[in-house]
Amino acid sequence: QVQLVESGGGVVQPGGSLRLSCKASEITLATDTVGWFRQAPGKEREAVMSISSGGGKAWKKVRDEGRFAISRDNAKNTVYLQMDNLNADDTATYYCAAGATEPRYTSVLAEDYSYWGQGTQVTVSS
Numbered sequence: 217q218v219q220l221v222e223s224g225g226g227v228v229q230p231g232g233s234l235r236l237s238c239k240a241s242e243i244t245l246a247t248d249t250v251g252w253f254r255q256a257p258g259k260e261r262e263a264v265m266s267i268s269s270g271g272g273k274a275w276k277k278v279r280d281e282g283r284f285a286i287s288r289d290n291a292k293n294t295v296y297l298q299m300d301n302l303n304a305d306d307t308a309t310y311y312c313a314a315g316a317t318e319p320r321y322t323s324v325l326a327e328d329y330s331y332w333g334q335g336t337q338v339t340v341s342s
Contacts (some may be wrong), residue, residue, distance in 0.1 A: 218242045218331045220312050225336030228302055236297040236336060238312030243331065246290040249316035249323055252297045254308035254338075263324035264310070267295065274322035302340045309335040 224236040249268045255261040263276040267286045275281045285298040315330030316323055
């Protein structure tokens with residue numbers, strides 16, 4: 217049974233940083249496209265960024281290119297989302313997704329993914 221487990225969320229002050237982890241079992245993230253999404257209370261789920269099996273990266277929002285970074289540790293079968301210079305608008309539950317329709321390419325479309333984690337909460341507050 218494929219399982220994705222996110223961790224690393226918490227409460228951070230504006231301007232702070234967090235690194236989220238997405239650890240997988242029964243699926244190899246190194247050969248898959250992985251996406252990070254988030255959902256704030258009362259809002260629709262939105263994409264954050266994605267990494268393809270070949271290492272290609274895509275951000276949903278241009279303004280996040282300087283703040284969010286994604287990386288893999290293939291030995292740990294884990295993908296990370298490094299988030300810097302956080303602000304209140306980043307408060308949300310963050311989800312990782314895998315099992316992409318086409319793992320050669322990045323995707324910021326939720327419908328392209330088959331597997332989802334349970335989410336980890338990120339709260340940015342002073």
